Amino acid sequence: MYKAPVEEIAFTLKHVAGLTPALEGGHLGDLTDDLVDAILSEAGRFATEEVAPLAEIGDRQGARLADGAVKMPDGWPALYKAWAEGGWNSLTASPDFGGQGLPHMLHVAALEMWNGGSMAFAIGPTLTIGAVEALAAHGSDHLRRTYLPKMISGEWMGSMNLTEPHAGSDLGVMKTRAERRADGTYRLFGQKIFITYGEHDFTDNIVHLVLARLPDAPAGTRGISLFLVPKFLVDEDGSLGARNDAYCHSIEHKLGIHGSPTCTMIYGDGRFGDEPGAIGWLIGEENRGLACMFTMMNNARLAVGMQGVAIADAATQKAIAYAKERTQGKAPGWQGSGMSPIIEHPDVARMLLTMKVLTQGARAITYACAHAVDMAHGDEAQHWAERASLLTPIAKSFATDAGVDVASLGVQVHGGMGFIEETGAARLYRDARIAPIYEGTNGIQAIDLVTRKLPLSDGSHVRGFIAELHAIAAKASAANAPQLGETGARLEAAIADLEAATEWLLATLAEGRQAEALAGATPYQRLFGLVLTGAYLAKGALADGGDGRNAERAALCRFAAENVIGETAALKDRVMSGAASLEAARVVLE
C-alpha cells in the first residue's frame, strides 16, 4: 500500500528545489519551516490513510453513468467531502475568497501525495483548483463573488472544457459556439469530449469553464472565448436554481484512471431549460479565452507532471516491498539459507535503483518548477517567470515519461504477479499512460520547449540555467568524495552535451530552420531532463539533510551518474544530426 514519502518530499523541497533559501530570504511571507512540515505531514497522512485505501475499488468499479448521472465509486463521495473539509482545496487560493494563499511548492507536494494515493481521485480536485485560478484571475467581480468561495471550499467542483473531436492539440479549429443575449449572458451550443470530472456525484453543482467561439469571432485561436457554465444556475442568494442545458452524454471506457469520469459534454441541445442553449457568462474578454486558459495552463501541466512523480513513487514502493519479500534462486554471494530475496539479484537491484533515480529526478525537476512559480511573484519576477516557463515542459514530459517507465519496470519486478490485476502494479502501469498525453502531449511540450522557451531573453535564460548546472557539477568534482565516484566528471560531460545541443538549437532556430530544430525536440527534452536529474541528485547529495541519509543520497547520485544519465551523448547526437535521416526516412511511412 502506498505510503506518502513525506521525508523525501520535505528534503527535496527544502534542499534541492529552493524552499529553504526562499523561506530564509523572506520570499514566502509568514510561512515557516514548522508550518511546512506540519502541512506535508498532514497531507501525507491523508493520502496514505484516506485516499490510498480507496484506489483499488475506484479502479475496479470505475465511474458509472446511468441516466445522465455519474455514480462515483463506493466511498469516494465521502472521501471527497473529507478532503474538502480538510481545507486541501484552498491551499493556494486567495485569502480574499477563503483560501490559504500558500506557495505553489506546497501545493505540488500535496498533489504528489494525493496522486500517489489515487491518481483517478486526485485529478478531480486538481481541475477545480485550475478553474479557480482562471476565474480568480479573469472573472468579473460578480462571478468571483458568486462562485469562488464555494469552489475554494470544495462545496462545488469545476471542470475544464477545451477538447472537441477535431480539436485537441490544436484548439483553433473548435466549433462550439456562443451567442450573445441581451441580458449580458451567452448561450452555448456544442459538444466537448474528454472532459475530466464533467459529471459526478461529489458535489451538488459543477462549474464548467467552456471554450467557445462567438459568431463574429476571428478564425483560429484568436477567436475563442471562455465562459462559465454552471450545471445548475445560481440564484442571487447563492442557492441552486434551474438546471442548465448542459449534461454528460457518455463516459469513456479507458485504459486507466477508471475512477475518473471522462465525459462527453453536450451544451445547448435543448434537453434542459425553456429554450435551447446552455447559459454562460463570459470570463475575461471576448476572443481572449485562450489567454485566460494560459494563466493556468502551466500550472495544469505541472500538476500532470506531479501525477508522473506520484505514480513513479507508488510503483517503486510497491516493487521494493515485493522484491524484499519474494524469494527466488540464489543471487551471487548469497549466504542465507534457501532462496534469496529477489532484491539480492543484481538485475533486480538495477531496476529498483533506476526507478528510484527517475522518481527522484522527476520530483526534483517538478518541485524546482513550482519554486520558480512561487518566486515569480516577488523580485526578479521576469527571471523566475522565465525559469518556470522553461522548466514546465521538461517537468511535465520527464515526470510523466518517468511515470510510465517506472510503472513498467514495477510490473517487471513483480514477474508473473505483476500481470495480475489484484497485485496493483498493473493499475499503476495503466493509470500512468495518460499523463504523457493530456494537458499537451509530451511532443507538444518538446515543441514548446524548443521554439518558445529556449529563445526566452534571446537564449540568455537557458544559458544562465546551464551555468548553474555547471556550478553544481564543479562542486561535485571539487568534493572529490569517494562515495560520489565519477559523478562530477560524468555530470560535466552530460551538461556539455546539453550545452552543445542547446547552442545548436538556438542557432538553427535563428537561421529559420524550424523543421530541423523540431526533429530534435523530443531527444532534446529528454536530454535536458536527464541532465537535470543528475544535477539535482548531486545538489541533494552535496547538501546536508540532517536526517542521517546523506550516504544514501550520495550513493543514488553516483548510481544515476554512472548508470542512468549516460544516454545524453546519444541524445545530443540525435538532436544535432538526426534530422536529415528522419526526413529521408519519411518514404518508409508512405
Place this chain on the structure above:
Amino acid sequence: MYKAPVEEIAFTLKHVAGLTPALEGGHLGDLTDDLVDAILSEAGRFATEEVAPLAEIGDRQGARLADGAVKMPDGWPALYKAWAEGGWNSLTASPDFGGQGLPHMLHVAALEMWNGGSMAFAIGPTLTIGAVEALAAHGSDHLRRTYLPKMISGEWMGSMNLTEPHAGSDLGVMKTRAERRADGTYRLFGQKIFITYGEHDFTDNIVHLVLARLPDAPAGTRGISLFLVPKFLVDEDGSLGARNDAYCHSIEHKLGIHGSPTCTMIYGDGRFGDEPGAIGWLIGEENRGLACMFTMMNNARLAVGMQGVAIADAATQKAIAYAKERTQGKAPGWQGSGMSPIIEHPDVARMLLTMKVLTQGARAITYACAHAVDMAHGDEAQHWAERASLLTPIAKSFATDAGVDVASLGVQVHGGMGFIEETGAARLYRDARIAPIYEGTNGIQAIDLVTRKLPLSDGSHVRGFIAELHAIAAKASAANAPQLGETGARLEAAIADLEAATEWLLATLAEGRQAEALAGATPYQRLFGLVLTGAYLAKGALADGGDGRNAERAALCRFAAENVIGETAALKDRVMSGAASLEAARVVLE
C-alpha cells in the same frame, strides 16, 4: 485492423535471416521458394481475415470460468477449429505423426502473424506445439502413438505445467509430487499456477505436461520429472474415457491477453476418480524432467519473442494509419489546406520510424534465431546450435521489450484516443506487457546470455558472430551510398562497443567475478540487440529484395543508425563500469 505484413516477413526471412541461402544450399529438403510464398501468404490471410477480427471481442469478454469449465470468447472455438483444420498446428511436426516437417523459420513467421491477429488466441496453439515437441522427443512409443496424432491435428490441445506459487524462475523448489503405481503409471498431487490454456472449450481433451517430484527424488532441479496428465483418460481405441483428477480451480484477472485463460490447476485432490491422484505417465526418464523441458524451452522463448514482434508490428500499423488520418496543427513546411495530418509533424514521424526500426530489428533477430534452429539439424550442427543458443535470449528479450516500447509509442501517437479502449492501441499496450515476463523474465534471459551463452566454445562462438557483424558494417561503409548516410561508421562504432563489452564480460567471468558480470547483464543484452538491429537492417538494405523497396530499406537503416542505436556507447559503459555504483547504492534499498 491488423494486416499481416507478408511481404516484409518474406523479405526478412529470405534476404536477412538466411532462408534463401539455406534453400539454395539444399539445407531445407524439398522446400521451394514458391512453397514458402504460398505458406506465408495463406498464413497471412488467415491471420488478417480470421484471427484479427476476433481479437477485440476476446479482449472484452475474456475467458470466463463457471463450474470448473472455461467458456472461451464468442467465435473463438470456431476460429480454433478453422485454424486446426487449416493444418497450422502441424507445420513443423514430424510427418511420422501427421506433421508437415517444415522448417522452424516458417513456423515463427506464421506465429508472428497469428499473434499479430490476436496474441491471446495464438498463445494457446503455441503451447500445444511446445507440448508436441517435448512429447515427440522424449515420450514413449505408446504415448506418442496415443497422443501425438490428435495433438498434431489439433483435435486435442496441450498445456505446460511448470510454475507453482513459490517456484517461478526457480523451478528447483517445486512441491507437486508424483507417486509410482504398480501398473507403471503415476499419481500426481499438487497445485500449478499461471497455466496458460489449462482449461477451455476448444477441444474435448487437454493433454497437460506436468513437472513433479518423486518421493525419493534428489533435491533441486535434478529431482524433477515430467508427466503426461490428460484431462480425460484415453481408452485403447483412442476414445475418451474417465475424467482424470485434474481441473481448473480458478482463472486470473489479468492486465492483458484476456482471451487466454490463465489457470490455477489442481492435481489429485480427489474431485474426480475413485481414488485421489491425477493419473500420469512419465515422459523421458525419472528426475530428468527439466532436460525434457529444455528441449522446447528455447523454442518457447523464441515463440514469446514472436509475440513481441507481432504486437510491435500491429501497434505500428495502427499508429501509422491513425497518424495519416488525424489532422492537427500545421507541421513546418506544410503546404496543404487546413491542418496537417499529424504524421507530417517531425516528432510524430520520429515516433513512427522508431517503431518501424524496433519492429524490423526484432523481426530480423528472431528470424535469424529460427534459421539457426533449422540449420542445427544439418552440417555444422554445433555451430548452428550455438548460434541458436546465443540468439535465443537476445531474441526473446529484445523483441518483447520492443513490443512494450512500440505499443507504448503507439498509444502516444493516438493522443487521447490511445487511452480509450475502443481504439485498440491500449489493448496492445496491455497484451504486450506479459511477454518480457513469461518463459523466463528478460532479466533471466540476460543471466542466461552472459553466463551460459557467451562462454560457448570458450567465447569463440560470440567472437565469430561479432566478426560477421563487422563484415556487414564494412560492406555498408564500402558501399559509400549517400542514402545510407553514416550507417557504416556508426555501425562500426556500435559493434566496437559490443566487442569491448563482450571481451570485458568474458574476462570478468573467467576471473570468477560473477556478481560484477551479472550487474551488467541487462545493459549488455540491450546493447547486443541494438547492434543486431543496426546490422540486420544494414544487411537488408544492402540486399536487393527485387520488390522496389530498396530505397525504403536504406532510409530506415540510416534512420536506425543515426537515430536509434546510439545508446550502445552508454550501455557498454554501464556494462564495464556500472557494477560498483550499483552495489554501493544497495544502501538506498534497505
